[in-house]
Amino acid sequence: MWWNELPLSLGAAESLSAFKKMAKFLNPDEMTSRDYYFDSYAHFGIHEEMLKDEVRTLTYRNAMYHNKHVFKDKIVLDVGSGTGILSMFAAKAGARHVYGIECSSISEYSEKIIKSNHLDSVITIFKGKVEEVELPVEKVDIIISEWMGYCLFYESMLNTVIFARDKWLKPGGLMFPDRATLYVVAIEDRQYKDFKIHWWENVYGFDMSCIRNVAIKEPLVDIVDPKQVVTNSCLIKRDLDFTIELDFKGQLCEADISHDYKMR
Template sequence: MLQEMLKDVVRTKSYQNVMYKNPFLFKDKIVLDVGAGTGILSLFCAKVGAKHVYAVECSSMADMAQEIVKQNGLSDVITVLKGKIEEIELPVDQVDIIISEWMGYFLLYENMLNTVLYARDKWLVKDGLVLPDKASLHLTAIEDADYKEDKIEFWNNVYGFDMSCIRKQSIMEPLVDIVDQKQLVTNCQLLKTMDISKMSAGDASFTAPFKLVAERDDYIHALVAYFDVSFTKCHKLMGFSTGPKSRATHWKQTVLYLEDVLTVCEGETVTGFMTVAQNEKNPRDIDITLKYSLNGRRCIVSRTQHYRMR
């Protein structure tokens, strides 16, 4: 997984470009790298003139990051701290910049957003920067008959036996996979925008309306969620998308299969609401409730479905 993330060119080069093309943001600044991993973001910061970088990592990777910093001759600029952000003490009272790659699948699954917000509230100087500072969640719809038939409908008849109880479980678990843009049936709809520099932890739980308009006559088997992130304080707006029309990333997309196969004609709409919240028993899990309706020429469907990413 570690190598996969580093080889994710979209992810890693986006962060590198933000720093290398905007050194004025980092020159002589104190930076906090939240969830530093190998320390790659800290290394970028040091290379563009940061005064000092505190790289915080709670896993055993902190030991490796320390060695990497030493091997690259940056021990005088980068200090690696092993531990949880909520439990460590920084050698400084404030930092000028917080940088982190906190995003998870579906943006919010097993993410470090709350940790970043904690660090922001505790250490970030007034008018300091959080990078990235904007994140947005989007929704679209796809035709995906082959996969749904193979992986979900399979349980309806297993060698002549009804195992549909397993089907109920499988359809509740979102699939993380790469979607071919040729499968897209509708437009893409913005669901939620988050301003990391201002938001509170509770803002990550929300209910958002959506309206998806069919761009051709086809079937809809699933809704697909993806996210974009932005660095708005750069000389020019920078960022990247994890959508099916963009270059693939290790985050891929999140596919929510529908109970019904929706038959749509060009111009018809699927409307509804998506509710997203942390699971009460396990905050690392995400509960998703989808209410959707189709009032088309060929069918009328209205349903509520529940999903859990775990």
């Protein structure tokens, strides 16, 4: 067991911290399955999924390419630069220099990608945590980042982006994106509810129904057919904040019982 290499006296959190220190300087070519376990953004599949999301990726590209006058001769910081796609967009938009920060081992390949596209004189990648990296400049003109997670905030990098903003963004500087909008709609999905919730009533002959109340409250990431939406969308929040209080009212589009709410 590879866990045997970690101190036995450490708890789970301490073991994870110790492992990250051990794997900090690993080359991607040397990484094993255990390394990838703790470094999920070193998985190429994750970056492939993000890059193939054309709506999201092209929105970033268009925001920069259509505002080249904003990026011309500017110093840009890319928080969580990943494969370097946003950094390269910024460079092509006319940035004087782009600094990318990426703590995952994908940074090793992003440097190769940037060099292959002859942009290594304009883009510099730093491997490490945003909170620990020291840039060669005191302030930047623009911060770009693809920080959003599912339902906007799930597994997002917003705290890290805010840290970078407070530390490096000059007064009057710009952020891409600089705002977000969160909506909620109600859906009807009785079949899914029966499969996921009522299933606990008979699990291989045992009653586990006590889990139902917890399971039905647990948010899920899933694909929803537009036909299942039974209300109009309701704006929840427009600014970047983790905590919200709201009264939600929605008019049903069809006479059926609504079971779930969906965030988008």
